[in-house]
Amino acid sequence: MxxxxxxxxxxxxxxxxxxxxxxxxxxxxxxxxxxxxxxxxxxxxxxxxxxxxxxxxxxxxxxxxxxxxxxxxxxxxxxxxxxxxxxxxxxxxxxxxxxxxxxxxxxxxxxxxxxxxxxxxxxxxxxxxxxxxxxxxxxxxxxxxxxxxxxxxxxxxxxxxxxxxxxTAERDRDHQARIAVAEERTRMAREMHDVIAHSLAVMITLNDAAAATSPEGPVRETVVQASEAGRQALAEMQRILGVLRGAGPADAAPQPGVAQLADLISIARSAGLRVELAVSGEPGDLAPTAQLTIYRIVQESLTNVLKHGRNVRRVVVTLDHREDRVRIRVGNDGEPGAPANAGTVGHGLVGMRERTALYQGEFHAGPTRGGGWEVVADLAVTDPAGAA
Structure with missing residues (x-):
């Protein structure tokens, strides 16, 4: 200084x-x-x-x-x-x-x-x-x-x-620029993981299956070479994701999914929120990337309630599975129009909107007619690679 x-x-x-x-x-x-x-x-x-x-x-x-x-x-x-x-x-x-x-x-x-x-x-x-x-x-x-x-x-x-x-303003501007660059790198890493890495994994699995059932000969050798090339591409992809996400190595831990929502809600309850989870419909065989998107939307919504909610007595998390779509709603009964709720329009909502857009979905966040605040995301969770 x-x-x-x-x-x-x-x-x-x-x-x-x-x-x-x-x-x-x-x-x-x-x-x-x-x-x-x-x-x-x-x-x-x-x-x-x-x-x-x-x-x-x-x-x-x-x-x-x-x-x-x-x-x-x-x-x-x-x-x-x-x-x-x-x-x-x-x-x-x-x-x-x-x-x-x-x-x-x-x-x-x-x-x-x-x-x-x-x-x-x-x-x-x-x-x-x-x-x-x-x-x-x-x-x-x-x-x-x-x-x-x-x-x-x-x-x-x-x-x-x-x-x-x-x-100070110049330092803050430089700091904000670095933050924006980091956020953009993280967003790129997320998109590459959701779209490309998953498709490569499916391609490798299909090639391995074809190699296992093919007789010996040029066809089998070609399929094995294609599978090996896919593994190399996936490994390179993981290295690129590590660079985009930060200086350290990429996180190899399993990503959370729908099964971990109960644990997430328990954490929110321990923080003082009264949270209820309602699931309707059959989730089917959701791709891991789709499950991760659902988990992150619910996680960010609950985080916003903890950070910005005012006089919140009850939070309801609803998952409605309908064939190839899922509708996520996280609503609370906090004061409508409160400055704290208004302050939730920030990077968290931008991230949820981007995740929803990756699945050709619709996203909404704002006050409800009856009083309170809600986050609604409607996603198309059909897995293109799986459908192929």
């Missing part, structure tokens, strides 16, 4: 420019005291140097520099020496405090001390009749210096925040 530019320690700021600024203020004030019309004391140039010297610390140690300037100003007041550098040093330090000092009590104290200095200076060195106007102008100038420093600090913090937001 990039460092907050507004909160970097003051010691990290340049010291040389502040030292040059202090030298410039001291030199200008000393020359003005020496050759200007208001020259009063031979000690004034030395006081100018004493007032300008703390400016070298205005960003590395603003509170210390401000205290030093205030002390020297008070000393000049006690000795009745008018030092030209006093005005510039005070204004620069008030600005620096506003720009770099974060302690509010110290900022308030600096404003009080500055205002007190204005009153003391006006009372001692301003002629009668002009004191109120001079005090008013000096008060406005002192306050403006502090306010400008505060504005600069706020502006700097705002710009740093905008830069950090832009960098």
């Amino acid at each position: 990039p460092a907050d530019r507004s909160s970097a320690p003051p010691a990290a700021r340049p010291l040389v420019p502040d030292a040059l600024l202090a030298c410039g203020v001291a030199l200008a004030a000393a020359l003005a005291d020496r050759y200007g019309p208001d020259y009063r004391s031979t000690l004034a140039p030395y006081w100018d140097v004493a007032l300008a010297a703390p400016l070298a610390l205005r960003r590395t140690a603003p509170a210390t520099a401000a205290a030093l300037v205030a002390g020297v100003c008070f000393a000049t007041w006690l000795t009745d020496v008018v030092a030209i550098a006093a005005v510039g040093a005070v204004l620069i330090m008030l600005y620096s405090l506003g720009a770099w000092e974060r302690r509010r009590w110290l900022l308030a104290a600096a404003l009080v001390v500055g205002e007190s200095g204005v009153i003391m200076a006006v009372a001692r060195w301003t002629p009668q009749g002009r004191q109120w106007l001079t005090a008013l102008m000096a008060t406005g100038t002192v306050t403006a210096a502090l306010v400008i420093g505060l504005y600069v600090r706020t502006r700097r913090a705002y710009l740093a925040s905008m830069i950090e937001r832009a960098e």
